[in-house]
Amino acid sequence: MSTPSTSAIIVAPHRVGAMVLRYLYLLRSSWTRLLELIYWPAVQLFVWGFLQFYIAQNSGFFARASGVFIAAVLMWDVLFRGQLGFSVSFLEEMWSRNLTNLMISPLRPIEFVCALMTMSLIRLAIGMLPVTFLAIAFFGFNVYSLGLALAAFFVNLILTSWAVGIVVAGVLLRNGMGAESLAWTLMFVLMPLACVYYPVSVLPDWLQVIAWMLPPTYVFEGMRALLMEHVVRVDLMVEAFALNALYFVAGVFAFLQLLKGARRVGSLLQTGE
């Protein structure tokens, strides 16, 4: 007989697949959901892309740093949409009042999390791939030319987005739909500190300490180093990865504790406000 701690970490691919299938059915049934995935990243790209054009025409510095705003907005979208993809899939269960059915099924929390991570990647691919091609077509910026560095940026950003998404899901389980706004807004707390569009050095010293606690800060600094100085900062990526590993494990732990709390206070029975 398996112990509870062991059984909690067993992952059955068929159950993860079942949940992914459920979300794919949902996406397929709703063209508005599909459109929404592309709409905002495309709008962001055009706003920042034209702004980059304008500034580059009037500043030699930005003319040399071609594509830095567009790369930043694309990377920010990986971070934000990655978390949103995770959280919205989770919210779908609460909106459809289906969470109880899942919680009494053999689906384990870790399998649920795996399915949400998979959906985060799928939703990101649907939303971001067309936008990267738009960036090439309209602004001549090819994000894929960043090569292996792009992979390192992506892995670090998606790990942060999942860590945040997991904690948000736990808070929703524990506190119900009253906490829904967290799913839409929490990532924006990180935005000024992660230094998406400006270097960390512009922050006051005390705020820089906080900024360096966030893995995305390393990614955006690394991205600027690559685009403006043509230097690949492996050290930054390794540090970001180490921080991400820490936050991801902490996120999963927090999720399991919040789920336990939800069982204690009975909030899995009432997933409304």
Next chain:
Amino acid sequence: MSKAVEPVIAVDQLVKLYKTTTAVDGISFALERGSITGLLGGNGAGKTTTIAMIMGLVMPTSGTVRVLGAEMPRQRYQVLHEMNFESPYVDMPHRLTVRQNLKVFGLLYAVEDLNDRIASVARELDLTEFLDRPTGKLSAGQKTRVALAKALINSPRVLLLDEPTASLDPDTADWVRGHLERFRKERGATVLLASHNMAEVERLCERVIIMKRGRIEDDDTPQRLLVRYGRRTLEEVFLDVARGRGETREAAQ
């Protein structure tokens, strides 16, 4: 002497406190294999919390729940594939078709020959013509049958039902009861049914547990309850218990 068979559901001194409210207050009962038991009680009597603790959805404050020998919620993954639940207060995803919903839950429960099982459960519940319609576009009665199809997709050994016929018209409700009776007989499943519908409980259940303010007020067969309370219907018995008339009569005797 033969060794006693372990009950399918064993609830022992179960307590659930929510801050200052006592939802369930030290209840104990055991359900044998193949039995169908009604859990009666007014609103706030503790029925839903009891069922939730049996499913492992809510953690008891004290006491124990064992289902098929597994302690809930600690060992729930050993038995959840053998259980299922239906309630009109829990929805199925509306945008998915009936077939898609049944497929997702069939995969979660690792049902073998899933397509055949979906076809067979749809036939039994008269859902074949609705299989490819979005669940949200069905009538209340049809949705209840879909929820029941989901609850039966894994042919559970333990079936928990929370007011399964609430908001159904009498004809559909009767049809659902008939199906539950058949399923229980054919599968030998153990069924626990929380309901406000006394006629339903009288028809389906061989045992009735009446709860009030988190406690078990009475626990017997419907026939013996009628005799003991000197009443003609379970509804009258229920009203006696709910309004404390049973206690008054016992005190007078």
